[in-house]
Amino acid sequence: MSTPALAAGALPGGEAVRAAEQAWLRRRRGRRLSFTVWGALFLLALGAASEIGEVSLARLAAGLPMAADYIGRTIPTLRWASLGEDLAEWMWGLDAWVLLLLDTILIAYTGTVLGAAAALLLSFPAASTLAPRWAVGASRRVLELARTVPTLVFALIFVYAFGLGPLAGVMAIALHSMGALGKLFAEVHENADLRPVEAVRAAGGSWGEAMRFGVLPQSLPGLLSFGLLRFEINVREASVLGIVGAGGIGEELYLSVRQFSYPDISAILLLLLATVTAIDLLCAALRRRVIGAENLRAA
Amino acid sequence: MLELQGLTRRFGDLVAVDSVRLVIPDGQMVGVIGRSGAGKSTLLRMVNRLTEPSEGRVLHEGQDVTALRGTALRRWRTDCAMIFQQFNLVQRLDVLTNVLVGRLNHRPGLLGTVTSLLKMFTAEERAMAIRALDRFDLAASALQRADTLSGGQQQRVAICRALLQEPKVILADEPIASLDPRNARTVMDALRQVNREDGITVLTNLHHLDTARQYCDRIVAMQSGRVMFDGTPAELTGARLREIYGVSEDEFEDQASEDTTMRPRPVAARLAVA
Numbered sequence: 001m002s003t004p005a006l007a008a009g010a011l012p013g014g015e016a017v018r019a020a021e022q023a024w025l026r027r028r029r030g031r032r033l034s035f036t037v038w039g040a041l042f043l044l045a046l047g048a049a050s051e052i053g054e055v056s057l058a059r060l061a062a063g064l065p066m067a068a069d070y071i072g073r074t075i076p077t078l079r080w081a082s083l084g085e086d087l088a089e090w091m092w093g094l095d096a097w098v099l100l101l102l103d104t105i106l107i108a109y110t111g112t113v114l115g116a117a118a119a120l121l122l123s124f125p126a127a128s129t130l131a132p133r134w135a136v137g138a139s140r141r142v143l144e145l146a147r148t149v150p151t152l153v154f155a156l157i158f159v160y161a162f163g164l165g166p167l168a169g170v171m172a173i174a175l176h177s178m179g180a181l182g183k184l185f186a187e188v189h190e191n192a193d194l195r196p197v198e199a200v201r202a203a204g205g206s207w208g209e210a211m212r213f214g215v216l217p218q219s220l221p222g223l224l225s226f227g228l229l230r231f232e233i234n235v236r237e238a239s240v241l242g243i244v245g246a247g248g249i250g251e252e253l254y255l256s257v258r259q260f261s262y263p264d265i266s267a268i269l270l271l272l273l274a275t276v277t278a279i280d281l282l283c284a285a286l287r288r289r290v291i292g293a294e295n296l297r298a299a
Numbered sequence: 300m301l302e303l304q305g306l307t308r309r310f311g312d313l314v315a316v317d318s319v320r321l322v323i324p325d326g327q328m329v330g331v332i333g334r335s336g337a338g339k340s341t342l343l344r345m346v347n348r349l350t351e352p353s354e355g356r357v358l359h360e361g362q363d364v365t366a367l368r369g370t371a372l373r374r375w376r377t378d379c380a381m382i383f384q385q386f387n388l389v390q391r392l393d394v395l396t397n398v399l400v401g402r403l404n405h406r407p408g409l410l411g412t413v414t415s416l417l418k419m420f421t422a423e424e425r426a427m428a429i430r431a432l433d434r435f436d437l438a439a440s441a442l443q444r445a446d447t448l449s450g451g452q453q454q455r456v457a458i459c460r461a462l463l464q465e466p467k468v469i470l471a472d473e474p475i476a477s478l479d480p481r482n483a484r485t486v487m488d489a490l491r492q493v494n495r496e497d498g499i500t501v502l503t504n505l506h507h508l509d510t511a512r513q514y515c516d517r518i519v520a521m522q523s524g525r526v527m528f529d530g531t532p533a534e535l536t537g538a539r540l541r542e543i544y545g546v547s548e549d550e551f552e553d554q555a556s557e558d559t560t561m562r563p564r565p566v567a568a569r570l571a572v573a
Contacts, residue, residue, distance in 0.1 A: 195387040196388060199387035202376055202381040203401050204375075205403040206403075206412075213396070
């Protein structure tokens with residue numbers, strides 16, 4: 001503990017200590033000032049945003065019990081004495097729900113695979129170290145468009161085009177994944193060592209062959225890792241696609257919400273949670289293996 | 300016959316290579332010596348057009364190589380294989396596939412392209428690769444990943460890749476600068492063997508005069524982008540060397556050692572799309 005006024009004058013050590021202490025004090029003053037200014041601006045922005053976004057403590061206070069009540073209604077009555085029957089009643093639609101969940105996973109899987117394939121094709125011209133500027137610009141614009149439009153909006157369009165059902169969901173996920181993955185893939189390619197690429201060119205290989213033999217082997221672990229991460233995300237995305245009629249468990253969930261079948265909501269959400277968690281764990285383990293194996297080889 | 304006519308390359312104000320004229324008959328092994336920055340690499344890279352000349356022409360069998368575009372340029376690059384200082388193998392691919400990269404431009408048509416992209420090579424092509432590897436005692440490593448090999452082995456794999464192109468000329472850009480003396484010898488022996496047995500013209504950049512004297516039929520000495528000497532090893536006497544570089548042969552060798560340990564060639568920040 002030291003009061004600055006005392007410290008600056010009375011510390012032993014002469015000129016060097018005094019000068020350093022002065023500099024330190026100046027810096028602290030500067031930091032305190034900027035902390036105050038930025039803090040005030042932050043609070044102001046928060047206040048303005050809440051005002052415009054109609055966030056009010058009163059409404060929050062009034063609404064919270066309602067939310068709690070809603071959640072309370074979805075909790076099924078489970079008695080210890082008749083646990084078996086109660087569970088059976090709660091999960092009355094298990095067979096259909098599991099099938100719908102499998103549907104959801106398949107929509108996510110097919111969508112991810114198709115999207116990743118398209119992303120791979122577009123990622124090479126989108127890599128700024130590998131392709132001419134015009135190609136980079138053009139392919140990046142296409143990827144941006146594909147990932148700016150939310151999956152749900154694509155799903156709405158495709159339901160209109162292809163009719164109700166999983167096809168619309170698969171297309172929507174594929175298109176959005178193409179945009180999201182294409183950008184990440186291109187960034188992985190940009191980190192590739194260019195020397196092998198030059199060697200393929202010097203051997204008379206075409207640009208495509210240089211990408212296939214010079215870049216792809218280097219990028220592959222990165223691509224796999226990002227692809228698995230996207231699959232995780234897509235399983236979650238696919239679970240709500242049913243709301244617009246694009247297949248999967250979402251439609252059933254939406255129906256029970258609309259029909260106020262409260263215990264069904266919790267049953268479906270629980271199954272969904274279990275599925276998403278399982279996929280997340282599986283993908284994380286696979287990603288660790290891909291990356292871990294890579295580190296082992298590099299060592 | 301390979302002919303360089305008034306070959307010049309400027310980078311901004313810097314003249315890296317200054318009106319170089321060389322006539323290289325088929326089957327010759329030519330060593331280009333000079334210090335770092337003398338323009339040796341730029342000269343070599345202009346021959347297969349990895350670097351575009353600012354002025355001048357390269358002729359091979361009377362054909363103007365500097366005017367080639369597209370598939371014709373790729374055909375010339377196949378005829379004129381290149382060996383790099385850092386070997387430039389794809390580290391994560393096995394040795395066999397690295398060598399087969401040399402065949403890519405020998406696989407015509409859509410079918411050739413599609414099977415190439417799927418890495419589907421024929422048994423004959425694989426046999427050809429193994430025969431090349433076997434010449435340098437590397438056949439047993441064919442299925443290993445390239446990064447498990449030593450530097451000298453990797454450079455010999457790179458020579459095999461070059462051989463699979465069935466080239467008329469091999470350009471070797473500082474092939475031994477990243478290698479220890481023993482590995483350097485095996486690589487230079489391999490280049491010499493290819494030159495003698497297959498009749499392939501070899502044009503190689505070297506830092507060390509010793510190596511050039513020992514292996515090459517002809518030595519070209521460069522200084523600041525210009526050719527200062529062009530003749531047989533016997534003609535490049537200590538007195539001649541002092542005239543060009545202002546140092547004795549021992550000093551020249553010392554500087555060369557420093558140069559090579561100093562730095563590998565900088566990597567391009569962007570792929571030249573030609």
